[in-house]
Amino acid sequence: xxxxxxxxxxxxxxIKDPGLSGSVKSLFHKKTETVKAVDGLTFDVAxxxxxxxxxxxxxxxxTAIKMLTGILTPTSGTLKxxxxxxxxxxxxxxxxxxxxxxxRTQLWWDLPLTETYSVLKEIYMIDESKFKDRMEFLNEVLDxxxxxxxxxxxxxxxxxxxxxxxxxxxxxPKVLFLDEPTIGLDVVVKDNIRKAIAKINKQDKTTxxxxxxxxxxxxxxxxxxxxxxxxxxxxxxxxxxxxxTYGKIREVDVSLFDGNSADKIKLSEAFGLTCEDYDIExxxxxxxxxxxxxxxNMTDMLNYILKTVGVRDIAxxxxxxxxxxxxxxxxxxxxxx
Amino acid sequence: xxxxxxxxRTYGAFTNAGxxxxxxxxxxxxxxxxxxxxxxxxMYFIWKAVYASSGKTDFMGFSMVDMMVYVFLTNIAGFIxxxxxxxxxxxxxxxxxxIMRLIKPVKVDxxxxxxxxxxxxxxxxxxxxxxxxxxxxxxYFALGYVAFKISRLILFVISISxxxxxxxxxxxxxxxxxxxxxxxxxxxxxxxxxxxFFSGAIIPLAFFPxxxxxxxxxxxxxxxxxxxxxxxxxxxxxSELVINMLMQVMWLAIFILISKLIWIWAxxxxxxxxx
Ligand SMILES: Nc1ncnc2c1ncn2[C@@H]1O[C@H](COP(=O)(O)OP(=O)(O)O)[C@@H](O)[C@H]1O
Ligand SMILES: [Mg+2]
Numbered sequence: 001x002x003x004x005x006x007x008x009x010x011x012x013x014x015i016k017d018p019g020l021s022g023s024v025k026s027l028f029h030k031k032t033e034t035v036k037a038v039d040g041l042t043f044d045v046a047x048x049x050x051x052x053x054x055x056x057x058x059x060x061x062x063t064a065i066k067m068l069t070g071i072l073t074p075t076s077g078t079l080k081x082x083x084x085x086x087x088x089x090x091x092x093x094x095x096x097x098x099x100x101x102x103x104r105t106q107l108w109w110d111l112p113l114t115e116t117y118s119v120l121k122e123i124y125m126i127d128e129s130k131f132k133d134r135m136e137f138l139n140e141v142l143d144x145x146x147x148x149x150x151x152x153x154x155x156x157x158x159x160x161x162x163x164x165x166x167x168x169x170x171x172x173p174k175v176l177f178l179d180e181p182t183i184g185l186d187v188v189v190k191d192n193i194r195k196a197i198a199k200i201n202k203q204d205k206t207t208x209x210x211x212x213x214x215x216x217x218x219x220x221x222x223x224x225x226x227x228x229x230x231x232x233x234x235x236x237x238x239x240x241x242x243x244x245t246y247g248k249i250r251e252v253d254v255s256l257f258d259g260n261s262a263d264k265i266k267l268s269e270a271f272g273l274t275c276e277d278y279d280i281e282x283x284x285x286x287x288x289x290x291x292x293x294x295x296x297n298m299t300d301m302l303n304y305i306l307k308t309v310g311v312r313d314i315a316x317x318x319x320x321x322x323x324x325x326x327x328x329x330x331x332x333x334x335x336x337x
Numbered sequence: 338x339x340x341x342x343x344x345x346r347t348y349g350a351f352t353n354a355g356x357x358x359x360x361x362x363x364x365x366x367x368x369x370x371x372x373x374x375x376x377x378x379x380m381y382f383i384w385k386a387v388y389a390s391s392g393k394t395d396f397m398g399f400s401m402v403d404m405m406v407y408v409f410l411t412n413i414a415g416f417i418x419x420x421x422x423x424x425x426x427x428x429x430x431x432x433x434x435x436i437m438r439l440i441k442p443v444k445v446d447x448x449x450x451x452x453x454x455x456x457x458x459x460x461x462x463x464x465x466x467x468x469x470x471x472x473x474x475x476x477y478f479a480l481g482y483v484a485f486k487i488s489r490l491i492l493f494v495i496s497i498s499x500x501x502x503x504x505x506x507x508x509x510x511x512x513x514x515x516x517x518x519x520x521x522x523x524x525x526x527x528x529x530x531x532x533x534f535f536s537g538a539i540i541p542l543a544f545f546p547x548x549x550x551x552x553x554x555x556x557x558x559x560x561x562x563x564x565x566x567x568x569x570x571x572x573x574x575x576s577e578l579v580i581n582m583l584m585q586v587m588w589l590a591i592f593i594l595i596s597k598l599i600w601i602w603a604x605x606x607x608x609x610x611x612x
Binding site: 066069070073090091092095099104105106108110111115118119121122123125 | 343346347349350351353354357358361362433434436437439440441442443444605606607
């Protein structure tokens with residue numbers, strides 16, 4: 001359904017020296033700097049699959065989505081979606097995709113929500129009976145009833161997001177792109193939206209790419225994730241596999257009698273660990289230590305800590321997925337194979 | 338035919354939304370409208386003083402009644418041809434929300450145009466008809482006979498429609514400048530004043546000395562409001578009428594072409610900031 005090969009996007013940024021003289025100078029002599037927002041993405045997505053795009057802020061997720069939706073022309077690389085090349089014939093291509101940018105809206109701000117849907121009905125040439133069925137389905141999944149007659153500007157963020165997702169689904173697109181569909185929402189609303197997305201995917205076999213930095217979105221929705229950082233792909237595979245590979249990371253929370261004594265813990269000396277294998281975080285008299293349990297086993301680690309510093313309390317945890325991802329970002333370990 | 342129907346269906350929806358939008362903002366509009374009418378009366382009294390002090394009843398072929406008609410008609414024409422396209426498109430380019438248009442199977446320029454047409458439909462019914470009625474009643478009582486001609490009204494409507502499209506595309510081109518400049522504000526004010534002056538909205542072009550007038554009336558700005566007003570007032574007849582309307586069409590074609598070229602260029606290089 002989606003084939004992406006070595007996709008790249010560079011932006012030219014003009015840089016200007018500070019102050020007035022800088023402004024004047026930049027009028028005559030423009031200094032530019034190239035930003036590699038997306039730097040070589042390669043992946044395929046099968047029909048009906050939900051792919052999660054994760055990465056920290058500025059990783060290049062939105063830029064990638066903008067290329068996939070035909071808004072931006074790639075600097076290089078190839079891209080084929082639903083048999084078409086997005087940026088080649090935009091008007092034709094967008095007929096069969098749906099897009100939600102969580103930080104923007106496609107709804108008519110001052111008009112009742114229903115007006116947006118009637119405009120979309122005409123734009124996509126949806127006939128009356130199909131439109132009715134579709135509205136019914138979306139209503140059931142996204143619960144639009146209570147606010148469908150209200151002007152969009154009066155909707156809460158959660159309502160607006162539901163309305164936006166419905167708007168992107170009205171014409172039963174084959175592929176759906178959701179850029180941070182749960183941003184800024186509370187836990188209950190997030191959960192509703194996830195359920196709705198899952199239902200839509202199941203009923204229509206819609207192929208979905210969603211970006212997020214909320215891992216719960218990923219855990220409930222995606223079997224497969226692509227992780228990007230600084231425009232580059234750092235992981236492509238199942239969530240399970242990532243957990244297994246990085247599940248070896250263990251966490252020890254220690255409470256010390258003397259916060260300063262934490263400096264005595266020197267894991268590289270004691271066990272020959274490199275900085276990719278562990279992470280220490282100090283909080284007052286507390287200490288959070290994460291390490292790769294395949295390199296050092298837990299008993300040895302605990303013995304070492306108890307021997308080296310004065311411990312008031314100690315707890316052992318399994319690292320959650322968020323930790324795993326943080327580790328991957330930091331170490332930039334290539335996991336994809 | 339089929340294609341035309343498709344276009345009408347797609348963009349008709351935008352026009353519809355434009356009408357709804359106008360209704361949502363009618364209170365704003367009323368204040369603006371009253372201000373403009375007040376301005377007309379101010380202009381009227383200024384010209385009345387000019388006529389009184391000159392002691393003549395006829396000025397470059399404009400009688401006092403003509404002047405009254407001219408002032409109001411020019412204002413109406415300004416209302417009808419007035420367009421927010423510079424502002425609205427520049428805003429969307431700057432804040433990146435233009436991408437919400439790009440993800441729809443529509444042409445960006447037409448989606449703006451047809452939305453605004455919805456506004457104009459309402460404007461025609463709420464402003465044009467009552468003001469024209471008032472103006473014709475005034476003419477009738479001032480002259481003592483009916484000067485109104487249906488053929489002139491029809492020609493006026495055709496001409497002013499071209500004017501509106503012309504204004505729309507001219508402003509669209511200015512709006513596209515947001516691709517290159519970050520702040521259009523000062524620039525826009527300058528543009529407005531230039532258009533007002535050259536289009537004869539402040540002083541009728543007929544009042545300028547011969548060579549200046551000849552140049553001004555060949556510029557696209559004259560096609561905006563001056564041509565339709567002169568047509569309605571029967572100042573343009575015969576070949577002059579035909580030439581001036583052709584000129585409008587020519588400028589329209591030129592502006593559409595320029596705007597398309599800029600768009601094609603810009604769409605490929607579009608860089609949208611933000612999520
Ligand atoms: N129009 C642009 N011009 C210059 N740089 C840009 C532009 N859009 C995005 N960038 C840069 O590209 C990088 C990726 O941005 P983005 O795709 O928005 O990241 P994400 O959505 O993952 O947070 C960032 O460093 C950002 O500053
Ligand atoms: Mg983003």
